[in-house]
Amino acid sequence: MPPRFPLTLKAPAAGQDNFFLWSMVILPFIAEGSYIFDAYYYLSHFGFIHPYQGLPSTILVVFSYLRYCVPIESSKILVIYYVLLCILNETGTIGYLIVYIQHNDTFNIVIYVGWALLEITITSFLIYYRVFKRVHPSFHVESKHLFHFISRLEVILAIFIPFFIKNMSITLTKHSIAFFLLFDFFSDSYSRFQGFWIKSVLYLFVCTVTVCVASEWIYSKDNGTTYDIVSSVFELVSACLCNTLIILQFIPYHLTPLVISKIAREGLIFQRMNDSDLQTIAITAEPEVTNAKPNDSIIDMVF
Numbered sequence: 001m002p003p004r005f006p007l008t009l010k011a012p013a014a015g016q017d018n019f020f021l022w023s024m025v026i027l028p029f030i031a032e033g034s035y036i037f038d039a040y041y042y043l044s045h046f047g048f049i050h051p052y053q054g055l056p057s058t059i060l061v062v063f064s065y066l067r068y069c070v071p072i073e074s075s076k077i078l079v080i081y082y083v084l085l086c087i088l089n090e091t092g093t094i095g096y097l098i099v100y101i102q103h104n105d106t107f108n109i110v111i112y113v114g115w116a117l118l119e120i121t122i123t124s125f126l127i128y129y130r131v132f133k134r135v136h137p138s139f140h141v142e143s144k145h146l147f148h149f150i151s152r153l154e155v156i157l158a159i160f161i162p163f164f165i166k167n168m169s170i171t172l173t174k175h176s177i178a179f180f181l182l183f184d185f186f187s188d189s190y191s192r193f194q195g196f197w198i199k200s201v202l203y204l205f206v207c208t209v210t211v212c213v214a215s216e217w218i219y220s221k222d223n224g225t226t227y228d229i230v231s232s233v234f235e236l237v238s239a240c241l242c243n244t245l246i247i248l249q250f251i252p253y254h255l256t257p258l259v260i261s262k263i264a265r266e267g268l269i270f271q272r273m274n275d276s277d278l279q280t281i282a283i284t285a286e287p288e289v290t291n292a293k294p295n296d297s298i299i300d301m302v303f
Contacts, residue, residue: 017143020142020143020146021071023146024066024069024070024071024141024146025070025071025072025081027060027063027066028063028064028066028067028070028085029084029085029088030060030063031057031060031061031062031063031064032064032085032088032089032092033088034056034057034059034060034061035057035060035061035064035088035089035092035173036088036091036092036095037056037057038053038054038055038056038057038092038172038173039091039092039093039094039095039096039173040092040095041053042054042095042096042099042172043095043096043098043099053172054172054173054174057092057173058173058174058175058177059153059157059177061173061175061177061178062149062153062177062178062181062182064085064089065178065182065242065243065246066141067081067082067085067126068126068130068137068139068246068249069137069139069140069141075131078127078130078131079127079131082123082126082127082130083123083127085123086119086120086123089119090116090119090120092173093112093115093116093119094116096108096112096172097109097112097113097116100112107229107232108232111232111233111236114236115236115239118236118239118240118243121243122243122246122247125243125247125250129247129250130250133250135250137249137250138189138192138249138250138254138255139185139186139189139246139249145185148185149181149185152180152181152184153177153181156177156180157177174216174235175235175238175239176209176212176213176216176235176238179205179209179212179238179239179242180209180213182242183202183205183206183209183242186202186205186245187202189255190202192255192256193254193255194253194254194255194256195253195254197248197254198245198248198254198255201241201244201245201248202245204241205238205241205242205245208234208237208238208241209234209238211230211234212231212234212235212238215227215228215230215231215234216231219231
């Protein structure tokens with residue numbers, strides 16, 4: 001039975017199909033559900049170290065960042081969609097906050113309050129640009145990108161899962177894998193970036209993610225509190241920069257429209273084809289001139 005509301009912003013283009021479009025709607029809910037599961041599992045098993053604690057949400061959290069391009073056309077349904085995702089995310093964050101409030105952990109309370117405020121902020125911006133301004137995303141996601149995320153996750157997790165198994169400290173939801181996949185995805189559009197701000201945000205995002213990942217690995221070996229603090233702070237800063245990139249794509253003049261980039265690329269290809277055709281004509285024309293000289297010399301000898 002077909003859906004009762006128009007799902008897509010436009011008809012599926014090349015690289016998209018209905019299965020992919022529905023996946024983009026459903027996957028963020030699965031990601032938020034895994035985040036809630038890990039949060040309340042940690043709440044109910046606080047103090048016990050489980051080898052796979054935090055792993056489901058760490059794997060799936062990347063899809064929660066892709067909600068900006070959810071292919072829903074109806075404004076009312078889009079508002080409901082973003083609000084529901086925000087509520088689910090805040091539910092998981094509240095689970096972590098309860099743990100740290102019970103144990104008077106001021107630092108982590110501040111960190112997770114920051115995550116809660118960030119979630120409300122990004123949801124507000126998405127509703128403003130997607131619903132009220134009706135701006136289409138400039139970072140386009142296609143089926144090939146989704147499979148690229150999955151294939152890269154398989155490689156990363158082959159390295160990361162032993163870290164969860166061997167780690168003797170408590171592991172929670174980590175966004176560093178998602179950040180690694182996302183800045184690789186954002187960098188594909190770097191040729192379309194315009195202006196100082198969006199390029200600066202991308203470079204800062206890469207730097208903060210690097211510091212976050214490095215401090216996580218050092219903490220896993222050393223278990224030093226300093227590295228845990230640095231990792232948590234830079235993870236939150238990286239999330240702010242990642243969401244800033246997502247918002248900047250909706251603001252005019254930060255990215256060259258995809259249509260203009262496509263026209264420019266096609267014009268460049270056409271110009272190169274013309275240049276190659278001219279070179280081919282010049283090469284084929286040269287033998288005709290050279291072949292005439294021996295014939296002329298033969299005629300001269302006959303006469």
